[in-house]
Amino acid sequence: MEHKRITLFAGHYGSGKTNIAVNYTLALKKQRDMVMLADLDIVNPYYRAKDSAEALEDRGIRVISSFFANSNVDLPALPQDIYAITDDKRWTCVLDVGGDDRGALALGRLVPAIREENDYEMLLVVNRFRPLTRDAQSVMEVVSEIESACRLPFTGIVNNSNLGAETTAEDVLGSLAYAGEVSRLSGLPIRMTTVEERILPALQGKVPDLFPMKLQKRPTE
């Protein structure tokens, strides 16, 4: 797959950024040697990229995450290692940005260097089944809030419309018009449509740029 040196996933709270970032990093690792995932989420105390750190590190992927993530300390701090993203250009980087404008704020300190290098893709993750982003208009509100918080414009869209484990192929097909409308209003191209591997066969050939993903499972489900 084609990619820039830095790929950022941002969007509405709970739109699925972490799950995509983890899956995307794993896919990148098949093409590149030095791949890192940076968990910049300072908003969400539960369910973070760090949950997958061991599995990623086993595959030789570098994971940068707050020392406090998943600990019992509720501290919105980022580690100094995050400067490696922009300072050490040997690495291909995936950034999991926290939700909404509050999450995107943490990106600010990296933005001047990211813009100067200009080898990045800033992807807007959208899910039609999230109650506060059910139509393209409300997505546009989130877009302008995030862009003004982090001062980095989006360059593309990831259609991640899903209902968790209950998602059907019809749900994904039904979300294409929504993603198209977001694309029309924002002027951004749709880079990919995510799909859980379970329903991939039903969608292959029907949806362009499908990106297959695994769902993270937890013992209470």
Next chain:
Amino acid sequence: MAEKVLMKGNEAIAEAALMAGCRHYFGYPITPQTELTAYMAKRLPKMDGVFLQAESELAAINMVIGVSAAGKRAMTSSSSPGISLKGEGLSYLAGCDLPAFVVNVQRGGPGLGGIQPSQSDYFQATRGTHGDYRTIVLAPDSVQEMVSLTIKGFELADKYRMTAMLLADGTLGQMMEPVSLDADEIVTFEKPWAACGTGMKRPNNIINSLSLIPEELEQWNLTRFKRYDIVEQNEVMYEEYMMEDAEICLVSFGITARVSKNAIAEARAKGIKAGMIRPITLWPFPKKPLLAAAQTVKAFVTVEMNMGQMIEDVELATRCLKPVISCTRCGGVIPSPDDVMAAIDKACEIGGAAK
């Protein structure tokens, strides 16, 4: 049926409260319930509602008292340490016979504790703070049930003029599940007692918890407890799961009930006849079905994320007729199906059930 949406538990509570007609939210952020506050901050101003981030938890609960006294549906939410701060207000609500809807998305304790899930506020929720009073305590085990019990909570609070508390935990608050937001019937009540202006047509309504005359204060308590008796008779909610032939009865609420269901499947596959009674109302507690089960099962297993709190209510309800084995994890740790399975095995040995 309306199309489902994917929601976090905390968001689902907020949306359900709006469906129930709540337009007044007062709160203060605390992990792991902050999404509820954030969601209200986004939604309420667009609905001509009032969202106010109070200067403290104590301020927030007193704002709830004020709005409730004026006859409107009001709510606040927090997580364990924040609920302690609201404690005084909870007692005042009871003393004033005011309805309120309060959410506790529990985290590990005591003290500042941690931010991972727990059920260690069971005593606090079911027993309350100072004075003789009761709180209706609702314990959902899914995001969908967080919606239905929030709507039910507002209804029960108004019906009995008391606090209904939704007792969730960090996992339920944070987990995402598909939910249907079809409105159940929203039941509302006339509030002739509310202090919302006399229109010069009636005497003032006075809302107050202070009486310096012991006989009068005693009478207030007696009247209040007659209402609590009705709640105990009419509002008990529980789920019976695979209890028809059960020899081992698990008792568990909220998120641990889901782990227990997985363990029951494992136990049944091994030939152990396990089932569960899941209290949905922690007060009023489902005493009758538990006492009935005590006649037929060999042993009980309580599964909780605390050091063993609900077990006391199970032992009381079953009059200790059968052994009760406690399976607990705490501090933010969720019991695994294996933890529960080990307790089921122990219950089989002690109770003499077939393995």
